[in-house]
Amino acid sequence: MKLKKNIATSESGFVFNPSSGDSFSLNTIGAEILLQMKESKSSEEIKKDILNRYDVDKSLLEKDWDDFMSQLRDNNLLEF
Amino acid sequence: MNEVAKRKICVAVTGLNAIDSPGPGIAVIRGILDCTAWDVKIIGLSYESLEPGIYMHDIVTKTYQIPYPSAGSEALYNRLIQIHEQEQIDVIIPNFDAELQNFIKISKDLKKEGIGTFLPSLAQLEARDKVNLYNFGKQHNLLVPADRIIYKAEDLKSVIEQFDFPIVVKGKYYEAVVAYTLEQAQKAFHKLQAKWGLPIIVQQFINGTEINIAALGDGKGNTISAVPMRKLYITDKGKAWAGITLEDQSLIDLAQHFISATKWSGGFELEIMRTTDNKPYIMEINPRFPAWIYLTTGAGQNQPAALVKMALGEEVKPYTTYEVGKIFIRYSWDLITNIEEFQKISAFGEL
Numbered sequence: 001m002k003l004k005k006n007i008a009t010s011e012s013g014f015v016f017n018p019s020s021g022d023s024f025s026l027n028t029i030g031a032e033i034l035l036q037m038k039e040s041k042s043s044e045e046i047k048k049d050i051l052n053r054y055d056v057d058k059s060l061l062e063k064d065w066d067d068f069m070s071q072l073r074d075n076n077l078l079e080f
Numbered sequence: 081m082n083e084v085a086k087r088k089i090c091v092a093v094t095g096l097n098a099i100d101s102p103g104p105g106i107a108v109i110r111g112i113l114d115c116t117a118w119d120v121k122i123i124g125l126s127y128e129s130l131e132p133g134i135y136m137h138d139i140v141t142k143t144y145q146i147p148y149p150s151a152g153s154e155a156l157y158n159r160l161i162q163i164h165e166q167e168q169i170d171v172i173i174p175n176f177d178a179e180l181q182n183f184i185k186i187s188k189d190l191k192k193e194g195i196g197t198f199l200p201s202l203a204q205l206e207a208r209d210k211v212n213l214y215n216f217g218k219q220h221n222l223l224v225p226a227d228r229i230i231y232k233a234e235d236l237k238s239v240i241e242q243f244d245f246p247i248v249v250k251g252k253y254y255e256a257v258v259a260y261t262l263e264q265a266q267k268a269f270h271k272l273q274a275k276w277g278l279p280i281i282v283q284q285f286i287n288g289t290e291i292n293i294a295a296l297g298d299g300k301g302n303t304i305s306a307v308p309m310r311k312l313y314i315t316d317k318g319k320a321w322a323g324i325t326l327e328d329q330s331l332i333d334l335a336q337h338f339i340s341a342t343k344w345s346g347g348f349e350l351e352i353m354r355t356t357d358n359k360p361y362i363m364e365i366n367p368r369f370p371a372w373i374y375l376t377t378g379a380g381q382n383q384p385a386a387l388v389k390m391a392l393g394e395e396v397k398p399y400t401t402y403e404v405g406k407i408f409i410r411y412s413w414d415l416i417t418n419i420e421e422f423q424k425i426s427a428f429g430e431l
Contacts, residue, residue, distance in 0.1 A: 006327060018327035
């Protein structure tokens with residue numbers, strides 16, 4: 001899952017797609033995930049980092065991860 | 081160090097109706113005034129006494145009323161020469177679709193009097209007219225929705241056999257109504273006919289994201305500037321009340337393709353509907369700057385100033401970059417004036 005190269009993100013969770021003009025607000029964890037995706041970290045690396053730092057069940061993380069990725073895809077923020 | 085005196089120029093501009101569905105004049109003026117290359121005097125050219133720009137004395141030095149387009153090109157020429165004798169106009173920028181034909185017709189005569197313009201030719205103006213747009217698109221390999229040109233409301237019945245609802249019913253010069261039933265289409269036909277005359281254009285409805293491109297061609301096929309914008313807030317008349325500049329090379333390519341194919345001279349706006357499968361349909365081509373043109377200045381491509389330079393005969397290099405994510409937000413402002421001012425422009429045609 002790769003974020004499109006031109007997507008602008010900020011630490012506060014604001015996301016801007018310069019091709020479509022769409023903007024989005026993410027919560028803290030969403031913003032963290034996107035910033036790590038911007039740093040070209042793999043899905044596994046990011047998920048591992050979340051499991052290390054948060055008290056979250058692995059299966060719940062997988063479910064939420066898939067849901068978040070599908071939202072990013074639906075909003076045209078991911079490379080095909 | 082002595083400051084080098086700037087060249088003094090006088091630019092006359094129409095479209096001072098900075099109302100809810102605004103003319104581009106005030107935005108064009110702001111762009112020109114932002115350019116530090118000259119010492120500019122702005123002359124307003126108005127049609128009606130309550131065009132807000134007439135009263136904006138901080139940016140418009142003086143305004144003169146000019147005859148309505150229906151009075152013809154000779155009446156316009158005579159009035160402009162009268163104003164020129166007072167003000168020594170260097171450049172005129174007309175900003176309404178309906179007046180362009182007259183201005184183009186007299187542009188050579190104006191040039192002889194020392195007044196520059198930078199306008200498309202009559203042939204270019206007519207080729208991109210709503211009435212000819214579909215064929216124009218086919219000729220130049222541009223995506224344009226299918227349409228029918230009709231002169232009678234009864235023809236709508238045969239149109240709906242061709243297109244599925246909804247359909248877009250468009251006036252000759254301005255306004256468009258999306259109709260979902262035959263009754264709505266008939267109502268729109270009569271309303272638009274009464275306001276703008278015939279024919280009426282009925283266009284296939286295209287679903288997607290509205291994107292506009294403001295661009296400037298040098299008349300030789302070169303693109304001086306092209307800036308795409310997505311509307312972020314749309315009024316009930318379909319006008320952008322806020323918008324943002326986009327980064328999308330395919331949109332720039334589209335504007336460049338249009339300019340190289342037509343050798344367009346002057347400013348224009350492409351109204352695009354981008355479908356979910358990323359096809360850019362050209363819905364309309366406006367043969368002048370749009371009302372949001374000041375965003376191009378804000379984003380780093382001052383199209384109004386570039387047009388003035390070309391109208392003055394100066395060489396202008398194409399812009400290559402602009403700021404993406406630059407936003408304009410329009411606002412309304414109550415300007416207070418006195419009855420004496422309104423009286424002057426109404427009675428004497430000058431203020």
